[in-house]
Amino acid sequence: MDLILIQLEHAITAISEVIWPVFVPFMLVLGAYMAYTTIFKIQPKLTKPSKMKFKNMIGPASISLGAMVGTGAIVGVLGALSKLYGAGQHNIEAIVAWAFIGALVMIPVSYSETVNSKIMKQGPKEYISKLISPKLGFFYAISIVALMVFGFGGFQFSGIDSVFTIVASQFMGIELSLVQRYMFIVIPVVAIVALVVLSKKDDIFMNAMTYMIGTALAAYLLFALFFIVKTANYIPSYFSGLVEGMMNPVNAMLGVPMGFVLGMQKVLQTVETGLGCLAMSAQQSDSEPREAGAISLIPSIMTLFIAIFITSYIASYGIEQGIINYGTPNDAMYRLSSFFNTASSVTGNFGLIVMSLFTVLSAMTTILGSYYYLRKLFKKNAVNKNIVIYLTLIITAGTLAIFGANVVFEAVDLLLFVCSGINLVALTVFAYKTNKAIKNGNVKDVNKVA
Numbered sequence: 001m002d003l004i005l006i007q008l009e010h011a012i013t014a015i016s017e018v019i020w021p022v023f024v025p026f027m028l029v030l031g032a033y034m035a036y037t038t039i040f041k042i043q044p045k046l047t048k049p050s051k052m053k054f055k056n057m058i059g060p061a062s063i064s065l066g067a068m069v070g071t072g073a074i075v076g077v078l079g080a081l082s083k084l085y086g087a088g089q090h091n092i093e094a095i096v097a098w099a100f101i102g103a104l105v106m107i108p109v110s111y112s113e114t115v116n117s118k119i120m121k122q123g124p125k126e127y128i129s130k131l132i133s134p135k136l137g138f139f140y141a142i143s144i145v146a147l148m149v150f151g152f153g154g155f156q157f158s159g160i161d162s163v164f165t166i167v168a169s170q171f172m173g174i175e176l177s178l179v180q181r182y183m184f185i186v187i188p189v190v191a192i193v194a195l196v197v198l199s200k201k202d203d204i205f206m207n208a209m210t211y212m213i214g215t216a217l218a219a220y221l222l223f224a225l226f227f228i229v230k231t232a233n234y235i236p237s238y239f240s241g242l243v244e245g246m247m248n249p250v251n252a253m254l255g256v257p258m259g260f261v262l263g264m265q266k267v268l269q270t271v272e273t274g275l276g277c278l279a280m281s282a283q284q285s286d287s288e289p290r291e292a293g294a295i296s297l298i299p300s301i302m303t304l305f306i307a308i309f310i311t312s313y314i315a316s317y318g319i320e321q322g323i324i325n326y327g328t329p330n331d332a333m334y335r336l337s338s339f340f341n342t343a344s345s346v347t348g349n350f351g352l353i354v355m356s357l358f359t360v361l362s363a364m365t366t367i368l369g370s371y372y373y374l375r376k377l378f379k380k381n382a383v384n385k386n387i388v389i390y391l392t393l394i395i396t397a398g399t400l401a402i403f404g405a406n407v408v409f410e411a412v413d414l415l416l417f418v419c420s421g422i423n424l425v426a427l428t429v430f431a432y433k434t435n436k437a438i439k440n441g442n443v444k445d446v447n448k449v450a
Contacts, residue, residue, distance in 0.1 A: 016413045023417055028102070030424050031109040031274060037431040038112035045438050046119055047289040074359065075159050076412070077311040078335040085319075085326035092326075093238055093316050094245025099308045103273075107300055110273040113427055114296040117279035118289035120430065124276030125377050128426040131433075140422045141377040144276060147415035148370040149393040155412070156363035157401035161185050162336040163356045178402055186398035193367055193394060197387055216361035217302075223347060223354040224310045230346050231317055238316050273300060274420040280376045311339075318342030367394065 081092045120127050124144070129137030164185050168174040176184070228235070278296040287295065318324035323345060324338040336359075343351035371390050378386055 016417070019417050020413070023421065024102075027274070027420065027424060028105050030428050031105050034424065034428045034431045035105065035108035035112040037435050038116055039108065041435045041438065042119070042431065043115060043290065046434075047115065049290060074307075074311055074339065075155050075162075075332055075336055077307050078315060078339060079332065081312060081315050082326045082330060082335055089245060089248075091241045091245030091248070092319070093242035093312055096308050096312050097242055097246050099304070103304055106273040107297065107304075109424070110278050110296050110300045111293040112431075113274065113276065113423070114278050115289045115293040116427055116430055117276075118287070118292045123280050123376060124423055124426070127430065128422060131426045131429045132422075136422060140276070140419065143415055143418045143422070145370075145374050145377060145389075145393070147275070147412065147419055148277070148373050149390060150397045151412040151415050153367050153370055153394055153397035154401045156366050157186060157189065157398040158332050159336065159359045159363050160189055161401055162333050163359045165333065166337050166340055167356060182399070182402045186402060189364070189367075190391070190395055190398055192364070193371075194391055196368060197371055197390065200383060212361045212365045216358045216365065217306075219354045220306065220358040220362075223343070223351055223358075224306075227314060227343065227346050227351065234317055234320065237320065238313055241316060274424050275416070276419065276423040277373060280373055314342055315339060317346075321345065 077095075081095060084092050084095060117123060117127070122130070125137045125141045128140050161181055165176055165181060168176055278300070281296070315324060318338060318341070319326065321342070323342045324335075330338075340352055340355050343355050347354075371386075374386055374390050378389075381389075
């Protein structure tokens with residue numbers, strides 16, 4: 001089984017390494033056109049200014065934040081930093097600059113996909129089916145569910161597993177075997193998630209999401225502020241490394257800097273821009289298009305800051321202090337444990353407690369959030385059928401997180417390409433056709449544009 005997982009991992013990695021350097025420029029051009037056309041051509045004609053209503057913010061923002069801010073914001077970014085370091089780019093801070101450049105295009109894409117979805121009054125599966133093909137819409141739905149439940153869910157299980165394993169080792173002197181980790185970590189988490197899902201009560205689901213993500217974020221931001229203040233003398237070195245990394249990038253296929261590719265992957269993975277998730281969350285409320293677009297920016301910007309800047313800063317400090325060593329073979333467990341050790345070296349047990357709390361609570365929120373997207377995409381399915389599909393994927397993700405985590409990580413990169421590619425093409429088709437109809441004076445009912 002180990003051999004099969006390793007071969008699968010290598011196959012997925014090989015495909016991703018060919019696709020991503022080509023896809024990044026394509027994605028940026030497509031996203032820039034769609035966002036520009038939406039914001040400056042479509043929005044002024046088909047929407048009206050609206051004020052932000054607090055009641056409209058809670059649902060979509062909680063769902064978006066809950067799905068975005070998970071251990072992928074730490075584990076996923078640390079994996080990218082390790083990969084960048086292993087390729088020869090030791091100034092890992094440069095990934096922040098690459099991610100920021102990509103975000104200048106992709107954050108407006110987040111806003112625009114939400115606005116367009118509200119204008120069409122359809123979620124991604126529906127407008128992809130209408131604008132391109134019903135079969136492609138169905139394929140998108142399967143892919144995004146696999147990404148959210150299996151891929152991102154795998155990140156969360158990996159994070160929870162690492163936290164409990166680290167705590168058991170450092171505080172109790174207990175070394176858990178793989179089977180023990182599966183029995184005492186994965187199975188209890190699945191049981192808790194199953195209880196929430198099987199309750200079939202949206203108020204329990206939403207309240208759980210809101211309280212967990214609120215608590216996790218507040219604790220993590222407090223810790224981050226404490227860490228940065230206590231290491232303020234390292235800030236100049238951090239930004240110096242950022243500039244040095246930008247001046248001397250590591251090149252990947254076709255001359256595209258590897259840092260840019262990894263940075264864009266992390267923007268998509270952590271902020272979920274272009275994937276259609278923000279558009280689905282916006283359907284939760286009766287907000288106007290511009291209001292929904294503005295709401296989508298809150299979790300996007302917050303998550304990007306937490307995932308890219310804070311994570312890379314702590315990792316950079318850990319490398320400088322010799323606590324983290326990406327020059328040797330490492331896995332998700334090593335990356336997270338060395339990250340935790342870096343945090344506790346500066347903030348003591350407070351850092352370790354907060355990091356553990358953030359990892360577990362945000363992971364649970366992300367796992368629950370993925371069920372919301374499954375329900376939205378397959379709302380015609382019987383509730384029990386969706387629950388069975390969801391729990392099957394979650395159990396699979398949890399199993400691979402323990403016995404073959406790298407397969408999950410590589411699968412995420414490939415699924416990001418599939419989902420964002422399909423969604424961006426559909427949104428670009430809508431933007432082009434709608435703008436053309438506006439120029440011709442033919443827009444009366446936007447749902448007839450396509």
